[in-house]
Structures are given as C-alpha cells and as structure tokens.
Amino acid sequence: METALLEEKYPFLIKYFRSGIENPNKSIAHCILFYGTDLQAQYDLALEIARLLNCTGDKSADCGCLNCNWIRQNQHPAVLTISKVDNKPSNDDSKTVISIEQARMIKNDLLVTSDYHRVLIFCDKDKDGNILGLNENNFQEPTANALLKTFEEPPSHTTFIFLTKDKSDMLSTIISRAQCFFVPSAKDENRDFSLVQEVMNGYLEIDRNNVLDLYEKMFELTKENDSAEVLNQIQNYMAALLKNSLDNPLLKIKLIKDINAVEHAKDELNLNMNIQTILENLAFALVLDR
Numbered sequence: 357m358e359t360a361l362l363e364e365k366y367p368f369l370i371k372y373f374r375s376g377i378e379n380p381n382k383s384i385a386h387c388i389l390f391y392g393t394d395l396q397a398q399y400d401l402a403l404e405i406a407r408l409l410n411c412t413g414d415k416s417a418d419c420g421c422l423n424c425n426w427i428r429q430n431q432h433p434a435v436l437t438i439s440k441v442d443n444k445p446s447n448d449d450s451k452t453v454i455s456i457e458q459a460r461m462i463k464n465d466l467l468v469t470s471d472y473h474r475v476l477i478f479c480d481k482d483k484d485g486n487i488l489g490l491n492e493n494n495f496q497e498p499t500a501n502a503l504l505k506t507f508e509e510p511p512s513h514t515t516f517i518f519l520t521k522d523k524s525d526m527l528s529t530i531i532s533r534a535q536c537f538f539v540p541s542a543k544d545e546n547r548d549f550s551l552v553q554e555v556m557n558g559y560l561e562i563d564r565n566n567v568l569d570l571y572e573k574m575f576e577l578t579k580e581n582d583s584a585e586v587l588n589q590i591q592n593y594m595a596a597l598l599k600n601s602l603d604n605p606l607l608k609i610k611l612i613k614d615i616n617a618v619e620h621a622k623d624e625l626n627l628n629m630n631i632q633t634i635l636e637n638l639a640f641a642l643v644l645d646r
C-alpha cells in the first residue's frame with residue numbers, strides 16, 4: 357500500500373509511531389501487537405514502521421534512500437517476515453507452524469550485531485500468500501516460550517511486531533509483553549464508515565473558518581445516501597478513532613463529546629428536523645467545541 361494512503365487511513369497510528377521514532381531515544385515498544393480484521397493493513401503498517409526505523413533519508417513517503425527502497429520491495433535484509441512459510445531453517449520441514457527450530461534460528465541470528473534496525477514481523481499466510489493472523493495453532497506455546505526472554509530483553513535496534521485478528525487468539529505471554537494497538541478496518545461489519553471516511557478524515561484539525569466546508573461535504577453525502585446511515589457512519593468513524601486514541605485523554609474526551617453530538621443529531625433527525633439545520637449544528641459542534 358502507498359505510504360501516503362496509509363497515512364490517511366491510520367493518521368493516529370502513523371503519527372504515534374512517527375513521533376516515537378523521531379524522538380532521539382526511539383521510544384517505541386520493542387514488542388508491538390496489532391489486532392483487527394484487516395491483516396494486510398497491519399502488515400503494511402508494520403513495514404511502514406520498519407521503514408521509518410531504517411530510513412537514512414528524510415523519512416518522507418517518497419524517500420528514495422536504499423533502506424526505503426528495499427522495504428518497499430520487501431527485500432530489506434533486516435526486515436523479516438516470520439511465518440510458517442517464511443524464513444525457516446533449511447532442515448525444518450514443519451509446514452503448519454512457526455517452529456521451535458525457527459525460534460532457535462532467530463535467537464542465533466540476533467546474536468550477530470546488525471547495522472540496521474531489525475524488524476521481525478510475526479504473522480501467518482494462506483497458500484496464496486495472503487497475510488493471516490497468528491493464533492495458538494500456528495504460533496504455539498513452546499515456540500513462543502523459546503523466544504520469551506528475547507522478546508523481553510531484545511538486542512538493541514530490534515523490534516518485534518505480531519499480527520493477529522483478535523487479541524484472544526494470542527498467547528497471554530505475548531499479550532502481556534507487547535504494546536497492543538487496534539487497527540480498525542473501514543469494512544468492519546456494523547462499524548462501517550467507508551461512506552464518510554473521506555469527508556471525515558482530518559475533521560479534528562479543520563480550521564474554524566472552514567466549518568461550513570465540513571457542513572457542505574456532509575450535506576452532499578446525505579443527497580446520495582440515507583441521512584440516518586450517514587450519521588451512523590460518522591459515529592462509527594469516531595468510535596474507530598476513539599479505539600485508536602491510545603493514551604491521549606484530551607483526544608478521548610473530544611471524541612466522546614463528538615459522538616454525543618452525532619447522537620443529538622440523530623435525535624433531531626428522528627424529530628423530522630430539517631437535515632440542513634441538523635448538519636449545520638453538527639458541523640459547528642464538531643469544529644468549534646474543542
């Protein structure tokens with residue numbers, strides 16, 4: 357996936373990792389766990405983190421440094437996918453799991469120092485190479501146990517990223533050692549916000565002088581779609597941001613306020629108020645009430 361696109365889709369996650377990585381102490385966790393239904397998006401995010409950690413250029417989306425190019429082609433020598441079909445020792449004939457032999461190989465490889473920031477992405481794949489999530493069948497306890505010490509105290513410049521659909525699929529020993537991030541999918545059932553995503557992207561940063569632009573765009577959406585569905589999806593969008601707002605209490609408060617503002621708009625719609633008035637009030641509430 358294009359980096360720019362990723363930045364639009366996951367502004368908070370990218371911002372979080374970018375600022376952590378640009379911090380002189382590279383203060384992001386050694387063990388990161390992504391969960392959610394869009395495994396490819398998780399994988400793309402993992403590669404983006406690897407890119408930001410290894411870039412020797414300006415870290416921009418179109419940086420042309422060697423590290424960035426390697427990672428875009430998924431050919432970086434220190435950015436490895438660890439799955440039942442990737443990076444196995446030659447004498448390993450296990451086909452359904454990340455094996456203990458693989459765990460041992462990883463441990464040995466990490467003993468050798470590297471010029472790069474190593475990123476190991478643990479996931480599963482189907483027979484067509486699509487990214488799937490880890491679970492207790494493909495990443496079993498003995499394998500995880502063989503690596504626990506390494507996960508806890510990794511060599512410097514090493515980051516482990518785990519991809520899974522649901523946190524409950526993962527061994528608790530991994531969960532407790534990882535910093536966990538929900539990666540929302542625009543296609544999640546009942547939490548769909550694909551209709552409003554483009555309009556709502558960046559609404560938190562809209563300048564108060566442009567409040568009517570937001571109103572106009574929301575109104576446009578209701579011309580072609582059911583108004584109640586538009587309001588529902590705006591709420592879903594905010595709920596996804598909320599899940600994603602990490603340890604930012606101010607942002608959380610703002611989002612909860614906004615979700616309530618949309619709830620109020622839904623009430624007004626039920627009272628058959630004019631949709632233009634409802635959306636105008638909503639736009640003002642979202643942009644001016646910060």
Ligand SMILES: [Zn+2]
Nearest residue numbers: 411419421424
């Ligand atoms: Zn670069």
